[in-house]
Amino acid sequence: MATIGDVARVAGVSRSTASYALSGKRAISEDVRRRVKDAVRELGYTPNAGARALATSQTMVIGLLAQFLEDEFAPAMLQYMLGVSNTARELGYDILLSTEADGRNALRRMTDSRMVDGIVLLNVAEDDDRLPILRDAPQPGALVGLPADCSGVEVFDLDFEEAGRTMVEHLHRLGHRELVLVSQPEHVVERGGAYVWRLQNAALAEARARGITLHAVFGPAQQPEVGRALHGLLDAHPDATGLLINNEAAAAALPTVLHERRLTAPADLSVVGRYSDEFARTFSLPYSSIESAPDRLGRMAVRELVRRIEGQVGPDEPHVVRFVSPELVDRGSTGAPRGD
Amino acid sequence: MATIGDVARVAGVSRSTASYALSGKRAISEDVRRRVKDAVRELGYTPNAGARALATSQTMVIGLLAQFLEDEFAPAMLQYMLGVSNTARELGYDILLSTEADGRNALRRMTDSRMVDGIVLLNVAEDDDRLPILRDAPQPGALVGLPADCSGVEVFDLDFEEAGRTMVEHLHRLGHRELVLVSQPEHVVERGGAYVWRLQNAALAEARARGITLHAVFGPAQQPEVGRALHGLLDAHPDATGLLINNEAAAAALPTVLHERRLTAPADLSVVGRYSDEFARTFSLPYSSIESAPDRLGRMAVRELVRRIEGQVGPDEPHVVRFVSPELVDRGSTGAPRGD
DNA sequence: GAACGTCGTCGAACCGGTTCGAAACGACGC
DNA sequence: GCGTCGTTTCGAACCGGTTCGACGACGTTC
Numbered sequence: 001m002a003t004i005g006d007v008a009r010v011a012g013v014s015r016s017t018a019s020y021a022l023s024g025k026r027a028i029s030e031d032v033r034r035r036v037k038d039a040v041r042e043l044g045y046t047p048n049a050g051a052r053a054l055a056t057s058q059t060m061v062i063g064l065l066a067q068f069l070e071d072e073f074a075p076a077m078l079q080y081m082l083g084v085s086n087t088a089r090e091l092g093y094d095i096l097l098s099t100e101a102d103g104r105n106a107l108r109r110m111t112d113s114r115m116v117d118g119i120v121l122l123n124v125a126e127d128d129d130r131l132p133i134l135r136d137a138p139q140p141g142a143l144v145g146l147p148a149d150c151s152g153v154e155v156f157d158l159d160f161e162e163a164g165r166t167m168v169e170h171l172h173r174l175g176h177r178e179l180v181l182v183s184q185p186e187h188v189v190e191r192g193g194a195y196v197w198r199l200q201n202a203a204l205a206e207a208r209a210r211g212i213t214l215h216a217v218f219g220p221a222q223q224p225e226v227g228r229a230l231h232g233l234l235d236a237h238p239d240a241t242g243l244l245i246n247n248e249a250a251a252a253a254l255p256t257v258l259h260e261r262r263l264t265a266p267a268d269l270s271v272v273g274r275y276s277d278e279f280a281r282t283f284s285l286p287y288s289s290i291e292s293a294p295d296r297l298g299r300m301a302v303r304e305l306v307r308r309i310e311g312q313v314g315p316d317e318p319h320v321v322r323f324v325s326p327e328l329v330d331r332g333s334t335g336a337p338r339g340d
Numbered sequence: 341m342a343t344i345g346d347v348a349r350v351a352g353v354s355r356s357t358a359s360y361a362l363s364g365k366r367a368i369s370e371d372v373r374r375r376v377k378d379a380v381r382e383l384g385y386t387p388n389a390g391a392r393a394l395a396t397s398q399t400m401v402i403g404l405l406a407q408f409l410e411d412e413f414a415p416a417m418l419q420y421m422l423g424v425s426n427t428a429r430e431l432g433y434d435i436l437l438s439t440e441a442d443g444r445n446a447l448r449r450m451t452d453s454r455m456v457d458g459i460v461l462l463n464v465a466e467d468d469d470r471l472p473i474l475r476d477a478p479q480p481g482a483l484v485g486l487p488a489d490c491s492g493v494e495v496f497d498l499d500f501e502e503a504g505r506t507m508v509e510h511l512h513r514l515g516h517r518e519l520v521l522v523s524q525p526e527h528v529v530e531r532g533g534a535y536v537w538r539l540q541n542a543a544l545a546e547a548r549a550r551g552i553t554l555h556a557v558f559g560p561a562q563q564p565e566v567g568r569a570l571h572g573l574l575d576a577h578p579d580a581t582g583l584l585i586n587n588e589a590a591a592a593a594l595p596t597v598l599h600e601r602r603l604t605a606p607a608d609l610s611v612v613g614r615y616s617d618e619f620a621r622t623f624s625l626p627y628s629s630i631e632s633a634p635d636r637l638g639r640m641a642v643r644e645l646v647r648r649i650e651g652q653v654g655p656d657e658p659h660v661v662r663f664v665s666p667e668l669v670d671r672g673s674t675g676a677p678r679g680d
Numbered sequence: 681g682a683a684c685g686t687c688g689t690c691g692a693a694c695c696g697g698t699t700c701g702a703a704a705c706g707a708c709g710c
Numbered sequence: 711g712c713g714t715c716g717t718t719t720c721g722a723a724c725c726g727g728t729t730c731g732a733c734g735a736c737g738t739t740c
Contacts, residue, residue: 003697005696014698015720016719016721017719022700023698026699026718029718046449047453048453048454048695049453049454050389050391051389054390054391055696055697055699056697056725074419075415075418078416080359082414082439085437085438089440095437095440096401097434097436097437100429108386109386113386114390114717115434123550123699138341194725227704239735241397252549252624253624255596256595283592284563328386344726345727356689359687359727361728365729367688369689375689390727391728392718392726392727394694394696395727395729396728457721
């Protein structure tokens with residue numbers, strides 16, 4: 001494999017001159033620059049990434065930590081990963097991926113050994129045990145998900161409070177007076193999935209403010225339990241006319257459940273979920289939903305991370321905490337309640 | 341950040357001695373070894389990955405190329421990625437992920453700049469344009485998917501011929517005489533997805549040999565087209581009693597279609613698919629299926645790749661081409677045809 | 681007591697880049 | 711003819727590890 005020494009020899013210059021000719025960091029005569037570039041082409045030279053990283057202490061790699069925890073709906077996670085990965089590439093960075101269950105271990109390895117210039121954490125819990133490590137690390141970090149303590153990192157998340165309010169408001173306006181909200185399983189919440197609380201509490205408050213009833217329940221995240229749970233739920237609340245779903249597995253299982261009960265949306269029941277458009281297409285879900293925008297969040301996280309890495313924003317400048325406003329995508333699954 | 345020089349100074353030895361004390365590649369007195377280890381702990385020393393890669397020309401990183409092409413069913417791809425990633429970690433390797441549409445570009449970058457010790461290619465087409473680049477690369481490569489030319493790389497794939505035969509045999513034995521096979525969209529085949537052909541041709545041959553009818557059709561891979569296509573298919577072949585599905589999107593859409601037609605499996609129609617158990621759970625598919633074993637294939641690819649990387653198998657020893665035998669997972673969706 | 685082997689350690693070189701300071705060179709003004 | 715300046719190039723040092731050859735100390739052996 002050709003090194004810059006080979007290039008220099010072929011071009012008849014010193015190694016440093018070859019380096020400058022390629023980087024353009026010093027003035028180089030047109031003649032020499034051409035000779036160096038020709039030599040590069042002739043030898044098929046590509047700089048050695050390790051050597052460059054050593055010399056510049058820049059790896060041009062971003063670490064991506066994605067934990068696939070129990071009851072995490074994998075296809076949903078994938079979309080965040082793709083948003084991160086594709087954006088990183090556009091900005092000239094590669095992705096070092098860890099899917100290790102022990103995220104702390106992976107994080108330490110990546111940061112301590114200087115394999116990456118920055119870190120993106122997916123699926124961040126309220127009291128995420130990876131955060132103290134990330135804060136101590138010399139590399140900047142960006143999160144998708146809202147922890148209790150946002151200091152020292154860039155944070156991006158959907159505005160789940162607004163999402164909860166929007167869902168309730170939307171159905172109330174259509175005339176619904178009794179709603180059911182299906183959240184993620186309780187142990188996802190206990191693990192620190194605070195976004196579940198945020199949406200649920202905002203929805204409850206909004207319902208109270210509007211004087212309507214909202215039954216909030218945790219649904220399982222696995223088949224076939226979730227199907228049974230949905231049946232039980234609809235049995236338990238026969239007067240509910242609106243269904244809110246903040247649980248990917250439940251959303252995916254809903255078409256079958258409604259078919260089994262001979263119900264159609266919106267004629268018999270208005271349904272609104274919270275998942276991405278891509279998710280809706282993959283699972284052919286016909287329900288209106290709050291767009292969770294995973295690709296957009298991943299993209300924003302990487303963008304801001306790279307700005308930090310490249311020093312376009314100073315180390316003392318405040319960190320970003322940004323909430324994406326939820327948009328309701330109308331797929332026609334909501335309407336006036338049947339009784340009206 | 342502490343370097344090995346710092347460790348050496350604290351321990352009162354030379355850098356080389358510190359290195360040997362840690363690697364164990366030369367005899368070191370118990371006293372010195374302890375002092376070095378203490379210094380490591382005290383300073384929180386972790387070797388710099390770039391420096392080590394430069395010195396040893398080993399990065400302990402494996403490149404993973406996953407292209408998310410049009411009509412590729414993303415959740416299915418994710419399972420291969422996880423198999424690769426998790427196995428790599430178990431063997432001490434990290435994953436450099438590329439999801440770039442232009443796989444050749446990503447491959448060249450990874451290999452030329454020596455960022456990785458080996459490469460795993462997912463979703464390999466019959467005449468995959470990444471293969472010539474991989475063969476020329478100094479790093480070994482492993483594929484998931486069967487190309488026309490297997491030379492110079494390790495190849496792992498499901499035995500799609502046997503899968504096709506098994507599906508037909510299974511339904512024939514139960515008494516079915518007219519079957520329909522839904523394959524991937526035609527342009528996936530044209531792009532080089534030869535596995536579609538392999539399964540289809542073997543199924544057709546097996547049906548012929550058994551004197552039964554098999555209608556093979558290409559199905560779309562997107563919603564809502566695939567649902568309509570399934571309806572059209574069932575309309576067109578009212579006498580078919582068995583349905584074979586080699587198309588993830590069609591499999592995912594089938595429960596709804598059957599509900600809409602008021603059909604249940606196996607009472608009205610026997611159904612057998614080709615997808616992984618994980619996929620079946622994610623989409624709550626109740627159909628018996630040929631297990632496509634993505635995690636196992638990813639695992640095997642990485643295992644063999646690492647054996648090559650670490651020289652446990654010599655450069656002149658022949659490369660592996662291994663087909664995983666398909667297993668039929670019985671989920672009770674097949675039985676004797678209704679007419680019997 | 682000289683020759684020899686073993687063990688533990690050190691210094692130096694190397695991996696392949698980048699970058700700083702200085703030197704060589706021609707042009708210019710005086 | 712000499713000093714000065716700007717442009718272009720070079721040599722050396724450095725990033726942080728690993729590894730080879732050598733060397734000193736010590737214990738055996740004849």
